[in-house]
Amino acid sequence: MSRPESSAIRVAVTGVGIVCSLGRDQRQVWGNALEGRRGIEDLDLFETSGCLSRLGGQAPELAEMESLPREERRRASRTDRLCMSAALEAVRQSGLEGSPVLGGFGVSLGTSTAGMLESEIYCRESVEKGRDATRPTRVLRLPSSVPADAVSRLLGTCGPRLSNMTACASSALSIGMAADLIRSGEVSGMVAGGGDALCRMTYAGFNALRLVDSEPPRPFDATRNGLALGEGAGILVLEEWEQAQRRPARILAEFVEYGSSCDAHHMTSPHPEGRGAASAMAQALRRAGLAPEEVGHINAHGTGTSLNDATETQAILAVFGEETSARIPLTASKSLFGHLLGGAGGAEAVILVLSLLHQCLPPTLGWTAADPGVRLDMVARASRRHSFSLGMSNSFGFGGTNCTLLFRRAA
Numbered sequence: 001m002s003r004p005e006s007s008a009i010r011v012a013v014t015g016v017g018i019v020c021s022l023g024r025d026q027r028q029v030w031g032n033a034l035e036g037r038r039g040i041e042d043l044d045l046f047e048t049s050g051c052l053s054r055l056g057g058q059a060p061e062l063a064e065m066e067s068l069p070r071e072e073r074r075r076a077s078r079t080d081r082l083c084m085s086a087a088l089e090a091v092r093q094s095g096l097e098g099s100p101v102l103g104g105f106g107v108s109l110g111t112s113t114a115g116m117l118e119s120e121i122y123c124r125e126s127v128e129k130g131r132d133a134t135r136p137t138r139v140l141r142l143p144s145s146v147p148a149d150a151v152s153r154l155l156g157t158c159g160p161r162l163s164n165m166t167a168c169a170s171s172a173l174s175i176g177m178a179a180d181l182i183r184s185g186e187v188s189g190m191v192a193g194g195g196d197a198l199c200r201m202t203y204a205g206f207n208a209l210r211l212v213d214s215e216p217p218r219p220f221d222a223t224r225n226g227l228a229l230g231e232g233a234g235i236l237v238l239e240e241w242e243q244a245q246r247r248p249a250r251i252l253a254e255f256v257e258y259g260s261s262c263d264a265h266h267m268t269s270p271h272p273e274g275r276g277a278a279s280a281m282a283q284a285l286r287r288a289g290l291a292p293e294e295v296g297h298i299n300a301h302g303t304g305t306s307l308n309d310a311t312e313t314q315a316i317l318a319v320f321g322e323e324t325s326a327r328i329p330l331t332a333s334k335s336l337f338g339h340l341l342g343g344a345g346g347a348e349a350v351i352l353v354l355s356l357l358h359q360c361l362p363p364t365l366g367w368t369a370a371d372p373g374v375r376l377d378m379v380a381r382a383s384r385r386h387s388f389s390l391g392m393s394n395s396f397g398f399g400g401t402n403c404t405l406l407f408r409r410a411a
Contacts, residue, residue: 009183010241011255013407015094017086018350019195020232020337021057024064025089029337030354033362034383039337040216040228046117046200053212056198057230057338064088072153077115077141078197080150082233082343087151087191094237095249096189105239106159106187108178109148110170110194112342115141117199151191151235159187165342167397168301169260170194171234172345172405176258178238188240193346195233202341203229217304218366219332220313220378227303230338234346236353253353256290256390256406259283263400269307270396274315277301277394280402281319284392288406292320295328295406296388297361299352301396302332303339304366312394313374326375329386331355335365345395349405352393356409361386 019025021039022032032039042048043056065073065081076084088097096102115138122138140146145163152161160181164174171194178192206212206229213226236255244251261283263276270276285292301312316325333348334340340347355361360383367380379386389409396402 011179011182011238012241012244012251013236013253013255013353014239014244014249014251015090015237016252016350016353017089017235018232018347019059019062019082019085020340020347021059021230022337024060024062026350026354033336033351034360036363036365036382038216038365040230045198048203051204051207052210053207053214055216055228057228058198059231075137075141076150077118077146079111079114079195080141080147082197082231083109083147083151083195083235084154086193086195086233086235087155090191090235090237091155095247096237103156103158104187105157105189105191106161106181107148107152107157108162108174108190108192109151110164110166110174110342110346111144111147111196112165112167112170113196113199113202114144114146116201117197120200147195155191157191166401167399168341168344169395169397169401169403170342170345172349172393172395172403173260175236175346175349175405176260176403179255179258182238182240188243190238191235192238193233193235193349195343195346196231196341198229198231211305213304216366217335219302219304219335219364220309220370220376221367222369222371224304224306224309227305227334228338230340232337232340232347233343234348234350236349251410253356253410254408256408257284257288258406259287259404261402265400270311270400272311274311274318276400276402277312277315277396278318280404281315281392281394284404284406290390293324295390295392297355297386297391298328298330299348299391299393300330300332301394302334304334310371312396313376322375327377329361329377329379329384331361331379332364333362336362345403348393348395352391352407356391356407359385359387
């Protein structure tokens with residue numbers, strides 16, 4: 001995909017949708033986040049015996065999905081339903097539901113598990129009951145392209161359809177690529193973001209890597225001991241700014257720019273100096289023509305693991321310097337609803353847009369003190385009123401994939 005380094009085409013955010021363990025929509029999620037409620041508790045989606053942790057951010061049941069046609073419900077995976085629910089909310093907020101304008105939009109979604117949960121069910125039933133007694137259609141939900149297909153069918157979009165699987169940076173990169181398509185003039189709008197459902201393989205894998213904590217996560221805290229996995233989806237409606245004004249739509253925020261990089265260091269560990277993370281942040285600022293001092297808030301990747309938070313801290317210090325880093329309010333949304341893997345970047349982009357819109361920052365739960373010698377302005381214990389116009393959201397994944405998003409307040 002060609003990407004212009006600079007473009008006169010501005011990108012507006014006209015709708016957002018989110019579902020995670022804090023709620024079924026942005027009203028529930030945002031309200032619970034500001035109140036400092038944690039959506040991480042013992043899982044009952046599948047058996048967790050033998051694991052280091054039983055905790056997870058399990059999303060609520062989505063009753064509104066029952067209104068879908070029977071065939072659509074049969075073919076939809078849990079990840080599909082999460083993405084469809086968030087996409088419907090975003091489109092309704094944008095005022096595009098039922099509009100012919102939506103037909104020309106594209107869909108760009110990121111995921112890492114897609115229909116893996118359903119494929120696990122198929123494998124188990126095949127062993128227990130025999131293959132003739134199981135539904136092979138469960139396996140058809142596995143490909144990473146399926147959530148984007150499901151959302152496109154649901155909304156009736158006929159534009160470009162992108163599916164991205166780059167670990168925990170998946171949905172953040174999907175948002176950046178969607179903006180590229182709008183700026184290139186190929187499409188006037190995109191439904192972008194992503195989601196992931198919990199599944200046994202991912203849960204067992206993170207436990208095997210000993211990256212989870214048996215207690216709720218404490219991102220950036222000196223006593224942090226691991227992450228908590230979660231599930232959910234975050235979706236944004238992006239469209240060309242002038243089109244949004246003509247409709248007219250309520251513009252929630254402006255998508256400014258993004259940066260991406262790859263550490264090429266290790267399959268699961270980031271570069272010890274945070275080089276890839278720093279590169280993504282610096283690239284986003286350079287492409288936008290902005291100075292680090294103009295950033296008013298950072299929504300950090302902040303998983304709560306010892307190594308990840310230390311390297312992200314180094315990356316922030318490298319890009320912003322000690323003085324600026326110490327005065328930019330920092331939050332870690334994963335302390336509220338867990339690590340949504342491929343859906344993390346989309347959900348946290350929604351949180352950042354809502355923070356810009358309401359000029360308020362949710363707290364980072366569990367944080368009491370930074371590592372020795374590190375000065376960070378952590379928003380902890382309670383939400384904070386904060387006036388700012390430019391926000392940054394970081395998403396860093398296994399394999400060294402990194403993505404940083406920049407959003408500006410629309411007012």
